[in-house]
Amino acid sequence: xxxxSFLNKEVGDCFQKxxxxxxxxxxECPLEPLKALVEDLEKVHEVKIAKEPSVCLTMVRAEDSLxxxxxxxxxxxxxxxxxxxxxxSGYGLCLGxxxxxxxxxxxxxxxxxxxxxxxxxxRFLREQAEAIRERETLDFSRTxxxxxxxxxxxxx
Amino acid sequence: xxxxxxxxxxxxxxNASRLVEYERLKSESPPLTIEQVKTQFRAGIDRIMGxxxxxxxxxxxxxxxxxxxxxxxxxxxxxxxxATLKRSYYSTILDTRSMRVERRxxxxxxxxxxxxxxxxxxxxxxxLLNTDLASETFGSVKSFLEDIDSELQLSxxxxxxxxxxxxxxxxxQGILRPVDEDEEEEKRRVVDVTREAIKFPAxxxxxxxxxxxxxxxxxxxxxxSSMRGFGSAHPTIGELRVGHVGVSVRxxxxxxxxxxxxxxxxxxxxxxxxxxxxSSVPYMSLGYGLCFGHNETKAIGMGILDRSMRVAxxxxxxxxxxxxxxxxxxxxxGFTNHLKLPHYVTFQSGLDNLRNAMKRRDEEDRNAGAKKxxxxxxxxxxxxxxxxxxxx
Numbered sequence: 001x002x003x004x005s006f007l008n009k010e011v012g013d014c015f016q017k018x019x020x021x022x023x024x025x026x027x028e029c030p031l032e033p034l035k036a037l038v039e040d041l042e043k044v045h046e047v048k049i050a051k052e053p054s055v056c057l058t059m060v061r062a063e064d065s066l067x068x069x070x071x072x073x074x075x076x077x078x079x080x081x082x083x084x085x086x087x088x089s090g091y092g093l094c095l096g097x098x099x100x101x102x103x104x105x106x107x108x109x110x111x112x113x114x115x116x117x118x119x120x121x122x123r124f125l126r127e128q129a130e131a132i133r134e135r136e137t138l139d140f141s142r143t144x145x146x147x148x149x150x151x152x153x154x155x156x
Numbered sequence: 157x158x159x160x161x162x163x164x165x166x167x168x169x170x171n172a173s174r175l176v177e178y179e180r181l182k183s184e185s186p187p188l189t190i191e192q193v194k195t196q197f198r199a200g201i202d203r204i205m206g207x208x209x210x211x212x213x214x215x216x217x218x219x220x221x222x223x224x225x226x227x228x229x230x231x232x233x234x235x236x237x238x239a240t241l242k243r244s245y246y247s248t249i250l251d252t253r254s255m256r257v258e259r260r261x262x263x264x265x266x267x268x269x270x271x272x273x274x275x276x277x278x279x280x281x282x283x284l285l286n287t288d289l290a291s292e293t294f295g296s297v298k299s300f301l302e303d304i305d306s307e308l309q310l311s312x313x314x315x316x317x318x319x320x321x322x323x324x325x326x327x328x329q330g331i332l333r334p335v336d337e338d339e340e341e342e343k344r345r346v347v348d349v350t351r352e353a354i355k356f357p358a359x360x361x362x363x364x365x366x367x368x369x370x371x372x373x374x375x376x377x378x379x380x381s382s383m384r385g386f387g388s389a390h391p392t393i394g395e396l397r398v399g400h401v402g403v404s405v406r407x408x409x410x411x412x413x414x415x416x417x418x419x420x421x422x423x424x425x426x427x428x429x430x431x432x433x434x435s436s437v438p439y440m441s442l443g444y445g446l447c448f449g450h451n452e453t454k455a456i457g458m459g460i461l462d463r464s465m466r467v468a469x470x471x472x473x474x475x476x477x478x479x480x481x482x483x484x485x486x487x488x489x490g491f492t493n494h495l496k497l498p499h500y501v502t503f504q505s506g507l508d509n510l511r512n513a514m515k516r517r518d519e520e521d522r523n524a525g526a527k528k529x530x531x532x533x534x535x536x537x538x539x540x541x542x543x544x545x546x547x548x
Contacts (some may be wrong), residue, residue, distance in 0.1 A: 027416045056242050058243070058403065059245070060250060060403060063249050063250075065252070066335065067335045073446060073447075074209040074210060078405075093405060094416055095418070138308075142308060146259075
């Protein structure tokens with residue numbers, strides 16, 4: 001059986017590209033530069049911790065491909081943190097036990113949601129987005145190196 | 157008969173616990189770091205997370221190290237740890253169509269949009285021991301990594317965020333059984349088996365959740381039974397994919413927040429659906445498998461069992477209760493191993509009953525004046541009682 005109508009679609013039609021949002025960048029970037037950025041920002045902003053970074057659980061919801069039957073796949077360890085920066089509240093959430101990242105995400109969340117414009121944050125997000133994109137392209141290239149075109153024996 | 161506790165032996169128990177640590181450490185080999193375990197025992201970590209029902213790679217690595225590589229006990233550890241934590245969030249439904257694919261194959265179609273991607277697998281190589289690993293060094297690792305990167309041709313394509321699914325193609329062609337819109341509400345109810353005791357027949361959501369946290373070996377055994385002859389499964393892998401999927405939750409302000417990504421294995425099993433009437437239109441049906449980590453055997457087995465449990469037949473793999481209760485690894489592991497604990501009172505009780513029954517029969521025989529030869533069991537039991545009365 002050939003997948004006629006489906007295969008007529010260009011490969012590109014099946015790919016959807018997504019822009020990175022702030023949370024994606026902050027969760028996927030290396031920890032050290034993020035920590036350095038927040039330490040720098042802490043010098044000029046007042047921080048009050050409402051909830052120290054701590055671990056909790058996130059129940060991961062899923063659904064089957066055809067009938068869309070929802071079910072619970074299992075839980076994922078999550079770090080959460082709540083704070084305020086100059087009176088603006090921020091929430092930090094990330095997978096795993098990662099208190100430093102949880103704190104940093106909450107800190108930047110407070111500034112971004114509070115509408116604070118800071119070139120250091122913008123530059124950091126741009127640079128990290130580019131680094132993530134490069135890393136993902138590299139990973140994808142490794143994956144694509146295993147793309148295969150199986151042929152039927154009688155085609156040889 | 158209730159359980160009766162025992163006491164005593166605290167020192168011996170403490171020493172036994174220290175002795176098992178001694179076994180782990182006595183060779184004085186360099187201690188494994190959690191990072192080493194996490195990165196070099198990927199399959200074990202993924203299995204523990206799946207069966208422990210907790211996605212936490214570092215903690216799974218810690219568990220694997222603590223229990224010296226036993227995935228069953230490691231999963232037990234992770235579930236116990238999970239029980240100490242508060243559940244604060246529910247994710248939005250995972251979008252596996254947006255999976256960052258590492259591996260994606262179909263046994264049903266040779267050509268699929270985007271192509272078949274073998275990814276990291278040993279499927280197509282001979283299973284021979286690699287003796288080179290015995291002398292692996294930092295230098296050889298570095299050299300391998302440099303080689304693989306130097307040979308890499310960078311793709312012109314940016315990493316895609318979505319691959320279409322093969323199942324969509326089958327759906328488009330009308331080959332798959334249409335979704336029953338009138339299915340009972342109870343069957344489609346979303347149940348959380350960690351919060352609600354299930355009754356059979358259980359809603360499909362409960363079955364899928366239990367399979368997702370079930371023990372890989374148990375799933376493989378029952379799925380295999382249905383393929384081998386104790387069932388009517390003739391499965392084909394419509395699509396098997398492995399990769400990372402983003403997880404998002406709503407924070408306290410109600411905003412959707414990306415919190416990270418998890419590696420999952422997803423499998424869609426396609427099989428023929430028997431029709432009752434001759435005039436009925438034949439369809440293919442779908443079994444669905446999804447689990448934490450890279451665990452293809454589990455996802456495939458889950459897909460097969462999801463399908464078989466929805467078919468009314470007499471085989472073990474068709475029984476929801478049989479499948480779900482007996483593939484629950486922590487319970488089966490716990491129950492099997494509880495047999496090692498002292499059962500002195502219950503065993504004594506059994507012996508007492510046996511001895512009393514034999515005594516009654518002897519008395520009946522004597523009263524009846526029968527001259528029956530002593531049975532082997534009778535003789536041995538009496539000899540044992542004579543020799544060691546304290547045992548009985």
